[in-house]
Amino acid sequence: xxxxxxxxxxxxxxxxHDGIEGEDAIHDLKESTGKEACFxxxxxxxxxxxxxxxxxxxxxxxxxEPVLHILFNNAGVMAPLEMLxxxxxxxxxxxxxxxxxxxxxxxxxxx
Numbered sequence: 366x367x368x369x370x371x372x373x374x375x376x377x378x379x380x381x382h383d384g385i386e387g388e389d390a391i392h393d394l395k396e397s398t399g400k401e402a403c404f405x406x407x408x409x410x411x412x413x414x415x416x417x418x419x420x421x422x423x424x425x426x427x428x429x430e431p432v433l434h435i436l437f438n439n440a441g442v443m444a445p446l447e448m449l450x451x452x453x454x455x456x457x458x459x460x461x462x463x464x465x466x467x468x469x470x471x472x473x474x475x476x
Contacts, residue, residue: 376402377394377401377402377403378402378403378404379391379402379404379405380404380405380407380418381406381407382406382407382409382410384404387404387405387406388404390402405418407468409459409460409464410456410464411450411452411464412450412463412464413451415467415468415471416471419467419468419472419475420471420475431476433472433476436472438465438466438468438469
């Protein structure tokens with residue numbers, strides 16, 4: 366899951382592949398901080414999904430946002446499996462490194 370800007374009065378965004386997990390994270394955030402967040406669906410096992418999200422689907426949500434103040438990359442595989450992504454990468458490598466760095470790079474180009 367990626368969480369965008371948890372502090373201050375800025376908009377908060379939480380992105381993950383599972384809608385229920387994302388909504389639970391938003392609920393926990395509101396309970397613990399009183400802050401609202403927007404859910405963004407993002408599949409870290411697919412670079413195509415990451416690129417589409419960062420350059421298209423996410424971009425309209427950031428309109429009017431002059432800067433991205435904080436970006437937390439908090440993604441990983443709890444119990445690594447011997448699996449490959451659709452792109453042919455090891456699942457752990459894709460989620461913990463490739464997808465998060467690609468997302469960060471593309472979001473930084475936006476801001």
